[in-house]
Amino acid sequence: MKLAIIGAGKIVQDFLTVAGQIDGLELTAIAGMPSDAAALDALQAKYGIGKTYTDSTAAINDPDVDTVYVAVPNSLHFAVSKQALQAGKNVICEKPFVPTRKEAEELKALADQHNLILVEAITNQYLENFAGIKSALSGIGTPRIAEFNYSQYSSRYDAFRAGTVLPAFDPAKGGGALMDLNIYNIHMVVGLFGKPTVVHYLPNMQRGVDTSGILTLTYPHMQAVCIAAKDAGAPVRSMLEGEDGTIVIDGPTNELQQYEVQQRGADNHVYRLNQASHRMVAEFTRFVQMIANHDTGAANEAFTHSTDVLDVLSAARTSIQ
Amino acid sequence: MKLAIIGAGKIVQDFLTVAGQIDGLELTAIAGMPSDAAALDALQAKYGIGKTYTDSTAAINDPDVDTVYVAVPNSLHFAVSKQALQAGKNVICEKPFVPTRKEAEELKALADQHNLILVEAITNQYLENFAGIKSALSGIGTPRIAEFNYSQYSSRYDAFRAGTVLPAFDPAKGGGALMDLNIYNIHMVVGLFGKPTVVHYLPNMQRGVDTSGILTLTYPHMQAVCIAAKDAGAPVRSMLEGEDGTIVIDGPTNELQQYEVQQRGADNHVYRLNQASHRMVAEFTRFVQMIANHDTGAANEAFTHSTDVLDVLSAARTSIQ
Incomplete structure (x- = not known):
């Protein structure tokens, strides 16, 4: 898995401490805001990341990248995931996935159309x-x-x-x-x-x-x-x-x-x-396998679970209106 | 406090193990069903209770009794408490008090009219x-x-x-x-x-x-x-x-x-x-004081609390209908 990480926040910095433990994971690129440039260079040096970008579109379109890890603020999950799928890249999107089932199904249709894996990064399900x-x-x-x-x-x-x-x-x-x-x-x-x-x-x-x-x-x-x-x-x-x-x-x-x-x-x-001491190792190990084996069965099962959760979140929000 | 215990179930048997630790509490009588006769005699012998009755009305009307501890099944709390108040006895009624605020207020009116103490036995409030x-x-x-x-x-x-x-x-x-x-x-x-x-x-x-x-x-x-x-x-x-x-x-x-x-x-x-090892010592110690001092202020405060709880219970029942 040749991964582009989109985002340079807390979760990404946490993930990078264990990315080296995950077999088959290559840190191809990382993208952040222009204001993150110095931080991105520091992360690149520390963790041996291939390239840095201050433009997420460029990172997503990098031909060396096959999978995009969407770790941007929640409100941008849908847009960035959609862009990555349209660019022909597998997508690992941080929790909480997207606002509702509707957006999730739009992304899934895109993934299926392009024969790509789309999965939500949610640690506990893979522990x-x-x-x-x-x-x-x-x-x-x-x-x-x-x-x-x-x-x-x-x-x-x-x-x-x-x-x-x-x-x-x-x-x-x-x-x-x-x-x-x-x-x-x-x-x-x-x-x-x-x-x-x-x-x-x-x-x-x-x-x-x-x-x-x-x-x-x-x-x-x-x-x-x-x-x-x-x-x-x-x-x-x-x-x-x-x-x-x-x-x-x-x-x-x-x-x-x-x-x-x-x-x-x-x-x-x-x-x-739990075999790893860090909560994110098991999920990313599984994502690498899913993508390497193009395991659409596992991805479909994970998608059904994620959309069930989205339905709960929608019902929760409705209940307070 | 010259106490008549109405009931011979689990809570009463538990209470009797510590009744001797409570200053000012006299076990004047205990009443149960006719089928409880042998058990009542055994409790009388073991804990030095003054008299046994297989007729709760007789126990309530015993002139040696000044306070009735209502420990009958929940559905009878109101009727037995009312009978005791009408007989001029202070009442300590086990939790849950009575079905609704309406019954509680009817009992309180009776207690006030006869210048009696009416209180719910609820352990945690007195610990x-x-x-x-x-x-x-x-x-x-x-x-x-x-x-x-x-x-x-x-x-x-x-x-x-x-x-x-x-x-x-x-x-x-x-x-x-x-x-x-x-x-x-x-x-x-x-x-x-x-x-x-x-x-x-x-x-x-x-x-x-x-x-x-x-x-x-x-x-x-x-x-x-x-x-x-x-x-x-x-x-x-x-x-x-x-x-x-x-x-x-x-x-x-x-x-x-x-x-x-x-x-x-x-x-x-x-x-x-907690000073006592048994949960019921603090509440009964307080009830003895309330009754000895005719502390209507404390009893009124406890009554307000009990009726607030009854309102919660009523709202809970309503919410599922």
Whole structure:
């Protein structure tokens, strides 16, 4: 996979620390804003990236590139992904994917038309601990309560309190707790249980953005709650409570550091199945494989999951209007 | 306080193990069903109770009794409390108090008319850790998320799964997760933050009863969720997430065994303020004082709290109709 990274923000800098661990990944190019030029050169030198661009179109059209990693602000995900697909490049788009199912399906049609892979980068779905939790569900009986919490005081919330709205809190840029931290919880619930029948979102709104909130998801035999806060933090933990046992997931739902299976009448077992220490290694390893093998089956499955999540987000937004 | 206990179920047997620790409490009488006669005699012998009755009216009218502890099935709380007040006795009524504010106010009018104390027995409101948590709120800034979970697999749920509906799962007897375990969570939220503006209940209904469920409570600047399950268990923990810190409450919300205050930028502190090892000692100690001092101020305050909780329960029931 000859990758062009579009974006030079926090997630990209985090990704670059582990990109070298991913077999078959070539860092062909990185693109940012003209104001990022010095930072791009520094990243190029540090991580051995082939080329730098201060024009994303040029990076996307680079003939050496076969795949574009879209890591621009949320509000630009759709436009940049569309441009890359039209240029004949596979696309790995950061979460949250695109605004609604409509945009996702437009991108998918383009990908299918050009015989390209299109996939959302969402760490937890590709972690070994996620697969472990999913298979452990059969041991806890009928699930009744699912409780996910990802509350992490944002380093940008100090500025927000002081009156400065950075992108992380700008609703026009897809900011807010639902689209940022809670997205991981939603991917967990939908990945484990599929689409809910009813969705409600109870946000704490400040200056037009949800700085925290509680999302409820109803299933035929289960109720789920997804909690996220950027205006408050907590030692987070999530739980799946079934009639015959409980799965306790420690830490934030983008990392799934470990989980414990507590079956009634049996000894508890702690599992730490993730093979890489960094949350992004498993997803990108899988993306390299998908693209190398042109695994449209896996990409289609991932797309169905992503659009189910988009439907939940749409229902959440509708519920508060 | 010369107490007649009406009821001989689990809560009464639990209470009797610590009644001897409560200064000023005299176990004047206990009443149960005729089928309880042998059990009542055994309790009388074991705990030195003055008299036994298999007729609750006789116990209530016993001239040696000044206070009646109403620990009958939930559906009889109102009738037995009313009878006791009409007989000129102070009333300590087990949670959940009575069906709605209307019945509560009818009882309160009777209590006031006869110059009697009427109070709901709800453990957590009287625990030293509750007062500690309430005063610690000022140190965690604006509260944004409150998450309470009391999930405890019911010993009666095995029977329910097998087809036998015992009172704990009989909606006609006030059974179900909302009225049993979640009541403690609701008392916590209302005791700490007052009445919410919006309430929603998402129950898992089986054969007409909520075997578990998620209740959401909206406040102007905060969202709260109260989770309870009798069809599933979990290592429960509750959290109050504020802008400047978090309070983590370990264990079930009827006991409040300990809490930890985590202020941003400061060392964490664990508190274990409860003086008694049993959850019911603090409440009954307070009831003895209230009655001895005829402390109508404290009783009125407790009544306001109890009726606020009843309003939440009514709103919860309405939200699912």
